[in-house]
Amino acid sequence: MRHHGSCHCGRVAFDVEGEVAGLIDCNCSICLRRGAVLWFVPRAQLELASGEEDLASYTFNKHAIAHRFCRHCGIHTFGEGTHPSTGEPMAAINVRCLPELDWSELPVQHFDGRAL
Numbered sequence: 001m002r003h004h005g006s007c008h009c010g011r012v013a014f015d016v017e018g019e020v021a022g023l024i025d026c027n028c029s030i031c032l033r034r035g036a037v038l039w040f041v042p043r044a045q046l047e048l049a050s051g052e053e054d055l056a057s058y059t060f061n062k063h064a065i066a067h068r069f070c071r072h073c074g075i076h077t078f079g080e081g082t083h084p085s086t087g088e089p090m091a092a093i094n095v096r097c098l099p100e101l102d103w104s105e106l107p108v109q110h111f112d113g114r115a116l
Contacts, residue, residue: 004049005097007070007077012051014077016041016093023095023106028113030060030067034076036094037108043080043089065092 003020006013016039024038025031031038048055056071065081079092095103 007075009073013049026113046091
């Protein structure tokens, strides 16, 4: 299934391919503050539709994940990194940026990112 998402102002838009089967709620210092609920997919399944020039990145701690957000409205749309076991490029989609997805019934796994 193909999902379309965007930031609040719409300058950053993207499409992501895949079945949303489960989500991650992380309690690390940044995820806790921004309130994102994440869906992890291989990076190849994420396609930026517009706004490459409007994206900014933030990294911290080990600088392993590029937290991508719109430089105009500030909304975190997705993150980019590598799978810790396989080294495969991954994307962490903020499902709150997928307005047509009703994720209220999907299982949410709580991840203790604070302990990393």
